[in-house]
Amino acid sequence: MSWRRFLAVLKARNREFIRDRAALGWNIIFPIFIVAGFAFAFSGKPMDLYKVGVYAADPEQKLTEVEKTQTFFRTDYIRFIPVSELAPALTKVERHQLDMLFDLDQHYYWINRDSPKGYLLERVLHGADTPADTANNPTGGFQRQTVSGREIRYVDWLIPGVLAMNMMFSALFGVGYVIVRYRKSGVLKRLQATPVTAFEFLTAQVVSRLWLILAITSGVYAGANLFIDFSMFGSYALLLLVFTLGAISLISLGLLVAARIASEELAGGILNVLSWPMMFLSGVWFSLEGTHPLIQQLALLFPLTHIIDASRAIMIDGAGLTGISTQLLVLTLMSAGFLLLGAALFRWK
Amino acid sequence: MAVLLQATHLIKHFGDVTAVDNVSFGLEAGTCFGLLGPNGAGKTTTIELLEGITHVDGGEILYRNKPVGTDFRNDAGIMFQSTALQDYMTVREALQMFGSFYPRTTPIDELVDTCSLGEFLDRDSRKLSGGQRQRLLLAIALVNNPQVVFLDEPTTGLDPQARHNLWALVKRIRAQGKTILLTTHYMEEAYELCDEIAIMDHGKIITRGSPKTLLAEHFDEVVLQLPRADIPGDPTDLPLSITLREAEEMVEILSRDINATIRTLLDNDISLAGLQIRPRTLEDLFLALTGKGLRA
Numbered sequence: 001m002s003w004r005r006f007l008a009v010l011k012a013r014n015r016e017f018i019r020d021r022a023a024l025g026w027n028i029i030f031p032i033f034i035v036a037g038f039a040f041a042f043s044g045k046p047m048d049l050y051k052v053g054v055y056a057a058d059p060e061q062k063l064t065e066v067e068k069t070q071t072f073f074r075t076d077y078i079r080f081i082p083v084s085e086l087a088p089a090l091t092k093v094e095r096h097q098l099d100m101l102f103d104l105d106q107h108y109y110w111i112n113r114d115s116p117k118g119y120l121l122e123r124v125l126h127g128a129d130t131p132a133d134t135a136n137n138p139t140g141g142f143q144r145q146t147v148s149g150r151e152i153r154y155v156d157w158l159i160p161g162v163l164a165m166n167m168m169f170s171a172l173f174g175v176g177y178v179i180v181r182y183r184k185s186g187v188l189k190r191l192q193a194t195p196v197t198a199f200e201f202l203t204a205q206v207v208s209r210l211w212l213i214l215a216i217t218s219g220v221y222a223g224a225n226l227f228i229d230f231s232m233f234g235s236y237a238l239l240l241l242v243f244t245l246g247a248i249s250l251i252s253l254g255l256l257v258a259a260r261i262a263s264e265e266l267a268g269g270i271l272n273v274l275s276w277p278m279m280f281l282s283g284v285w286f287s288l289e290g291t292h293p294l295i296q297q298l299a300l301l302f303p304l305t306h307i308i309d310a311s312r313a314i315m316i317d318g319a320g321l322t323g324i325s326t327q328l329l330v331l332t333l334m335s336a337g338f339l340l341l342g343a344a345l346f347r348w349k
Numbered sequence: 350m351a352v353l354l355q356a357t358h359l360i361k362h363f364g365d366v367t368a369v370d371n372v373s374f375g376l377e378a379g380t381c382f383g384l385l386g387p388n389g390a391g392k393t394t395t396i397e398l399l400e401g402i403t404h405v406d407g408g409e410i411l412y413r414n415k416p417v418g419t420d421f422r423n424d425a426g427i428m429f430q431s432t433a434l435q436d437y438m439t440v441r442e443a444l445q446m447f448g449s450f451y452p453r454t455t456p457i458d459e460l461v462d463t464c465s466l467g468e469f470l471d472r473d474s475r476k477l478s479g480g481q482r483q484r485l486l487l488a489i490a491l492v493n494n495p496q497v498v499f500l501d502e503p504t505t506g507l508d509p510q511a512r513h514n515l516w517a518l519v520k521r522i523r524a525q526g527k528t529i530l531l532t533t534h535y536m537e538e539a540y541e542l543c544d545e546i547a548i549m550d551h552g553k554i555i556t557r558g559s560p561k562t563l564l565a566e567h568f569d570e571v572v573l574q575l576p577r578a579d580i581p582g583d584p585t586d587l588p589l590s591i592t593l594r595e596a597e598e599m600v601e602i603l604s605r606d607i608n609a610t611i612r613t614l615l616d617n618d619i620s621l622a623g624l625q626i627r628p629r630t631l632e633d634l635f636l637a638l639t640g641k642g643l644r645a
Contacts, residue, residue, distance in 0.1 A: 008449035012435050012442075019437035185433035190489075192402060193427040194450040195419070349402075 001203075005196050009204035017174075017212060027170055027216050032223055050078040050121055053089045053101040062104045072125050091317055093118075094149025095231075100125075102142065109142045112149060152316055156231040160311035161284035163221060167213050167243065168250050168278060168304050172271045175209050176254035180267040183258075183349065192348035202343055206251050213247045214240070233318030239311060242324065245331040246307035252338035253303065259345035278304040306330045353378040353413065353528050354399065354497055360407030361394050361552075368394040370552035372408075376497065381519070381529040383543035385536065385635065391552040392532040393430055396501050399530065400427050412497075423451055426495030428486050430502045430532075434474050440485055441470045444492060451493035464488040464518060480511025487518060498522060500531045504538060516541055536631035548635055555638050560631055567637060568629035573602040573610060576623040589613060 018024060054073075056062035059082035067073045073080060081098070083089040092098040093110050099117040101110045109125070111118030122144070182188045191201060224230070232239075253274070261267045281288070281295060282304035288296050299305045310327035313319035321328075352375040361369040369391045376382045384392045397403040399410055401417060410417045412424070434443050441457070444466075448454040461467050464484045469477060474485060483503060490498055500519065504512040512535075519542050523529055533539055539546050540560045547557040556563060570590075577584070577598040584591050589610060590603040604610040607626065614621060 005450050008446050012438065012446050015442070016435050016437045182433075182435070186429065186431055187433045187435055189402065189429060190432045190434070193400060193422065193425075193429070194447065195422045196450055 001200060006200045006204050009196060009201055010208050013204060013208040014212070017208070028219065030166065032220060036227060050099050050117055052078055052080050052121065053083045053092065053098045054080050054104060055083045055086050055089055055101060056104040059083060059104070066104060075124060078121070088317070090147060094147050095316060096149070096151035107142050108145050110145045110147055113146045114148055115151070152231055155228055156316060157312065158285070159224065159228070159230045160315050161308050163217055164246060164304055164307040164311060165279055165284045166220065167217055167247050167307070168275060170213050170216070171209060171247055171250035172254045172257070172275055175205055175251050176258040176271055177264065177267055179205065179255065179258035180261050180264055183262045184264060188348045198346050198348070199343060202255060202346065205255065206248065209251050210244070210247050214243060217243055232315050234314030235320070238321060238324070239314050242307060242310040242314065242328070245328060245335065246303060249303040249331045249335040249338065252335050252342060256338045256342035256345070259342045260347050278302045283308050303331060303334050351378050352376065355411040356399060356408065358408040359395065359398055359405055359410070361398060361403065362406050367552050369398060372552070372554055374547055374554065374557060376528050376530055378528050379526050380544040381523050381531060381542050383539040383546040384530070384532040384549055385534065385539050385546055385631070386549035387534055390549040392549055393501055395549070396499055396530060396532050400425060400499050423453065423493060424496045426490035426493060426498040428490040428500045428503055430505065432486065436475065438474050439471050440466055440474055443474055443485065444488060447489045447492045453494055455491055455494040460488040460491060463491065463521060479507055480514060483507060483511070483515055484518065487515070491522065496528060498527050498529045500529060502532055502534070504533070504535065512538070536635065540631050546631070548638060550639050563634060564629055564631070567634055570603045570605045570629065571607065572627050572629060572633070573604055573607070574625040574627065575600045575602070575619070579620045579623050581618070587613065587617060
């Protein structure tokens with residue numbers, strides 16, 4: 001590895017990207033438009049479904065039991081969600097992601113004192129009791145508890161996905177497509193005739209795109225935050241780590257696609273086949289909870305899923321390193337696998 | 350003179366096609382060697398085998414009597430038949446980038462002077478004319494002060510003026526003592542630039558030697574050319590070695606004795622007003638050896 005040659009290739013690629021003002025502008029403006037558009041569309045329009053968490057040692061069994069004995073748990077238009085861990089569920093109440101939470105074993109319920117939905121649900125809980133219920137067991141025997149916390153809007157949930165999606169397009173098309181173009185036009189052949197090695201060339205492409213992606217993502221993050229003021233409960237350093245690993249994994253995937261192809265049309269097709277399922281099945285726009293288990297398993301094959309899961313855990317739930325260790329490990333393995341395979345398959349011509 | 354680069358029994362297959370078939374030749378230090386032949390003859394594949402861009406299926410390549418290795422790239426300057434540079438790169442930046450790839454480099458000022466790049470040094474390389482672009486690519490080939498320079502059809506697609514400019518540059522490089530391997534399908538170019546040539550077709554070398562020696566070995570006649578319209582009747586009835594070039598409406602007569610041929614023409618009342626006499630050329634040699642026209 002010659003640092004001099006590596007830096008020369010890196011400099012040339014950076015210069016090419018920065019001087020291509022149309023591409024640079026598009027990379028910056030596109031995600032801002034998306035974020036602003038969704039903020040406008042969704043920030044003032046809460047979902048009309050009440051969500052109530054039900055915690056117990058065996059929440060599903062317990063829920064079935066209380067549905068028979070407590071009228072409230074049979075109320076229409078309220079979705080009762082069994083939860084197996086209390087602490088994360090409480091965080092969701094704090095974030096207004098759950099409107100109410102029951103501990104069926106300890107006979108507590110929680111609402112967020114700032115949540116209109118929580119307030120209404122509590123009223124429904126009291127109103128739903130039949131006289132017999134009330135006589136035997138006021139409010140179903142549950143003791144009121146309260147939490148407080150800022151609401152998580154749809155746009156707060158959306159932001160990590162949009163940032164990751166923009167990274168994906170920039171990585172796949174900005175590296176994969178460019179290398180195919182280089183190969184087709186003869187740029188790679190000319191470099192092959194020099195002492196530059198494939199490893200030096202590929203590393204320069206990864207680093208060049210990586211810092212551009214991180215710079216643009218940081219800029220978009222800061223810019224969008226000015227307009228939207230979205231939630232960030234976790235560590236910025238950890239978020240940077242997730243985005244860095246995520247970007248490397250996506251760039252490596254782009255390199256793998258471009259390892260041998262010399263047709264821009266074919267490369268474009270393959271990159272679309274990869275990016276579109278990722279865009280829809282990695283949880284950018286909607287949560288995969290409740291989808292078919294096969295879809296959820298398939299989504300785990302995509303690096304974008306792990307980037308989004310980890311960044312949402314940091315930004316919305318304030319997760320620490322332990323909380324996202326699985327995603328970090330998967331992204332590291334994916335990066336190494338894609339990069340090694342891409343380097344092994346790489347052809348200059 | 351010492352042989353700098355030696356190719357021995359080179360073979361290259363692409364599927365069922367044998368692109369290079371048992372080719373051997375040596376490049377003497379400080380000379381210009383030309384590989385001639387029509388498109389598809391195997392010239393580019395042969396030169397790419399020597400450059401190390403394409404792997405050989407058989408045979409051996411020696412540089413300074415040792416098998417070529419990756420270090421050879423430091424000593425080789427390469428100008429491909431078709432190549433490209435990254436977008437948004439000026440001429441100066443291209444020279445700087447390629448220069449940084451090598452441990453030994455030619456100063457940029459010297460390259461600019463040698464290849465006459467001064468006028469457009471800070472211009473985007475995509476905005477160069479064909480001739481300017483070829484000069485830049487030649488300068489890039491020289492950026493590492495190479496011992497061996499590979500030029501693969503460097504003047505294809507250039508106008509006559511740009512072609513002659515490039516010939517002058519190649520002569521200047523050769524005068525600096527560099528060894529040049531040139532492929533071309535322009536016979537005039539080979540005659541002008543090369544100390545030695547090899548004519549290839551179907552992956553094989555048909556003949557090899559200096560242009561003058563080859564012409565002397567194969568031809569002892571000159572060509573008399575007359576417009577077809579100046580010859581009444583059927584030209585092939587004349588007691589001469591006649592070739593009709595119908596597309597050019599020209600009649601060519603091969604002659605070992607010009608005086609006798611002219612007397613025959615006058616005896617047959619043929620006007621000599623349009624008569625032209627030329628020596629045999631490499632193109633004649635190629636036609637004689639392969640029996641077909643050059644495929645441009």
